[in-house]
Amino acid sequence: MAEVTLKDVARASGCSVATVSRVLAGTRPVGAETARTVREAAERLGYRPNHVARALRRRATGTVGLVLPQITNPFFPALVRELEHALHAAGRAVLLADCDDDPATEAARIAEFLDRQVDALLLIPVDERRSREAVADAARRVPVVLLDRGCGPGVADSVAVDNAAGMQLVLDHLAAAGRRRPWFVGAAGTTTTAAERRAAYEAGAAALDPEAPGRVELGDFSVAWGRAAVDRIWPSRPDAVVCANDLIAVGALQRLRQLGADVPGEVAVTGFDDVPLAGLADPALTTVRQPVTELAAEAARLLAERSAGGVPSDGAGPSRAIRLAPQLLVRASG
């Protein structure tokens, strides 16, 4: 398996390595006849460009680092899939890092990817505050796009669903259905998703009932918390449990059923994200669908634009925050 190099192709096709490079990389115009000869020789020898050498010379590896909190979070696989496809279509390979929801690990992975000369970074920050420094450092070196969650204003370009709009869709729907005693079950962490969804509930729930904005329980984004939260709020007989994500909602659904509550007759339950689990719950979960494909496409586009200039995120123009509209999926749970 002696690797075939440009030099071999040059020798076989009787021209210089420079010409071969130009033909094969398509960098500059080349005589049609020469090009054919070269391509033939390359084909015949089974030449494959060495991306490492190319990267060293071009100072661009054609890779982007994707750093996320936890791939086992059920919302992420679909996003990763779409990102992988979008980036591959743009000719870039994806280096993946899972941070175990730990900002220190996240910072280490980001640094490692930078050492590996990624052209850009796609980050889903673990935490709005504690990720900020590492993200800002990274954004000083390469284009960075934040996904799904933010990291403070102006740190880098970001793409996310419009959480406030999504929560408003839920509230409008509940209002139209005549629900008047909603409770919000959210997450206490400092992710932007947790904060924005909660804030949107507090801002919009008064339309159902003046007391509603105060009815908030905060835990984490888990099924277990959903179950536990129901035990805390059920005594006050809510007619709607508005959950900050689908995992919480699934837990709430389970516990409500154990308690013999009638969903949705007696109480509605809503989620957020539309993870695969949501459609499988019983009753199927009314939730807010994130436009995953579009999120990935926008992220890829931002990355391409920043990369075109070859500048780090903070080097060219103000950072852009793109918010995509969500969609309400009304299913059986409310």
Place this chain on the structure above:
Amino acid sequence: MAEVTLKDVARASGCSVATVSRVLAGTRPVGAETARTVREAAERLGYRPNHVARALRRRATGTVGLVLPQITNPFFPALVRELEHALHAAGRAVLLADCDDDPATEAARIAEFLDRQVDALLLIPVDERRSREAVADAARRVPVVLLDRGCGPGVADSVAVDNAAGMQLVLDHLAAAGRRRPWFVGAAGTTTTAAERRAAYEAGAAALDPEAPGRVELGDFSVAWGRAAVDRIWPSRPDAVVCANDLIAVGALQRLRQLGADVPGEVAVTGFDDVPLAGLADPALTTVRQPVTELAAEAARLLAERSAGGVPSDGAGPSRAIRLAPQLLVRASG
């Protein structure tokens, strides 16, 4: 952000780039005093080795390609997570590819990773037959480890759960519970998991009932198929529905409940894999847990061993097929 190179450190520490390289890469013994000076200078200047240049020179990138059928398959995220951790611990970065369950895409991704000079490949083949050629080609170039699914004998090292043992655990459990009319609901595709689980059912089900091995319905690994399969087998009143994976089992569970069947009183339902969804189903699914962490650790170990020789998979000794013991999780569904 002018990048600090070895040359800069050499200048700052008053010695040659060779010495600096030796100190920082730890390749060869170096005077204690010199080493200290160099390290100090490197620290002070914020030197970070350029992995691309290093890779070109060493002919090793420190990356491994992970190619899988579909990250949205709920069994994979946990596996990806463990693999990422195990490989990172070994100092290797992970390039990720999602093939959309398509062998042609898979072949293309593998080739692309090879062009990018990955040191090794971790593959979950899309299909036992149709992936074989691309896998065999790859195994001729770099160490390859197959995960979860096989690709024909002797093609490359492989690590997977012992599917036959897992199915036997299920059958033993059902037999002990007095079940005598089991049906198997599996997948028709040509993945090894589909084939092995089905074969193990056919081999072991006679212990429950001589007719049982023939009671097999084949579709695909999906919730929808689980639902559909129940409609086909329910008229013959099985007392156990043995499913080839958890998705099928969840579908079966849903449909059985719609039909008013009593699970597990009237009919038991079992799955395979123990995806997160399994514990959340109602009733919670009795299933076979795959030892995900151990699978990842074994895969990383095989990779490291093969890589130590720097040889492709078929270059050193016979290929090894490692099978890990599964564990039965008895939950409420049977």
Place this chain on the structure above:
DNA sequence: ATGAAAGCGCTAACAG
């Protein structure tokens, strides 16, 4: 133990 020098395979000036 250290330094000088030769590349890894490729691309980008710069000439012609």
Place this chain on the structure above:
DNA sequence: CTGTTAGCGCTTTCAT
């Protein structure tokens, strides 16, 4: 349009 010439940043002989 094409060839010649320098390297990219690093590791590794080969001397000393």
